[in-house]
Amino acid sequence: MGTRIFYYTGTGNSLWVARQVAGELAGADLRSISARTDLHPSIESGTLGLVFPVYIWGVPAPVIRFVDTLTGREPEYTFAIAVNAGQVSNTLVQLKTILAKNSVALSAGFEIRMPSNYIPWGGPGPREEQSRRFELARLKIARIARSIKGRESLPVEKGPLWQRLLFSVMYKMSFSHVPTMDRNFRVDDTCTACGICVRVCPAQNVTLQEGRPLWHHQCEQCFACLQWCPAEAIQYGRKTPGYERYHHPEILLEDVLNSR
Secondary structure: OOEEEEEOOOOOHHHHHHHHHHHHOOOOEEEEOOOOOOOOOEOOOOEEEEEEEOEOOEOOHHHHHHHHOOEOOOOOEEEEEEEEOOOOOOHHHHHHHHHHHOOOOOOEEEEEEOOOOOHHHOOOOOHHHHHHHHHHHHHHHHHHHHHHHOOOOOOOOOOOHHHHHHHHHHHHHHHHHHHHHHHHEEEOOOOOOOOHHHHHOOOOOEEEEOOEEEEOOOOOOOOHHHHHOOOOOEEEOOOHHHOOOOOOOOOOHHHHHHHO
16 A cells, blocks of 8 residues: 655645655655545555644644544554644644544654744744755655655654643643634735635635635634735734745645645
């Protein structure tokens, strides 16, 4: 049996990582988590991969829901890649526990650092730093692929103890509030009512009302609506008008729309 990789993406970092891994593993089947419409996605592969971003120092809710509905026999080898901007914290330990509750053993868990898309805390950083992260990611993905091919059982990667303790508490405190954090979104007068924000949202949380985006408190905090807005009309709080927008430079809007 082959390899099936499921990915969850908002602004393209995780999709890019999943594509790079699939390219190293010839014949890997690449599928979007947010595009899955069946209630019981089937593993149907000897090797199962999960690629997703770290949200608020933990596993995103859509990934948890997805894992909880997996069906099929346990894969022979399961790996996960947590894409983050520098603080993987306890994310992969958390995922290992969630998978175990669903009778799936996590064989190996890796972190990949990419430019940040969490714009409330600033832009993605200088272009030279972004390029450096992309290059380091390519090198690490090649090493990860070798481990996957060899079906190596490895400890999951994690942050330092202080980070895991502190950020795990913050994750638990914040998790239930994420859907309503969209109350901080707003739209300015440069909006053209193009509807891209509606189409890129993986949670189907955005609609147009009288030509303006409206959020419905089912947010996942992926920031796809803001980052893909061609007019940069969507803001989050007061500071984002001054911050650079970001999506992975090798991922097109069409790629994200197809993943929906």
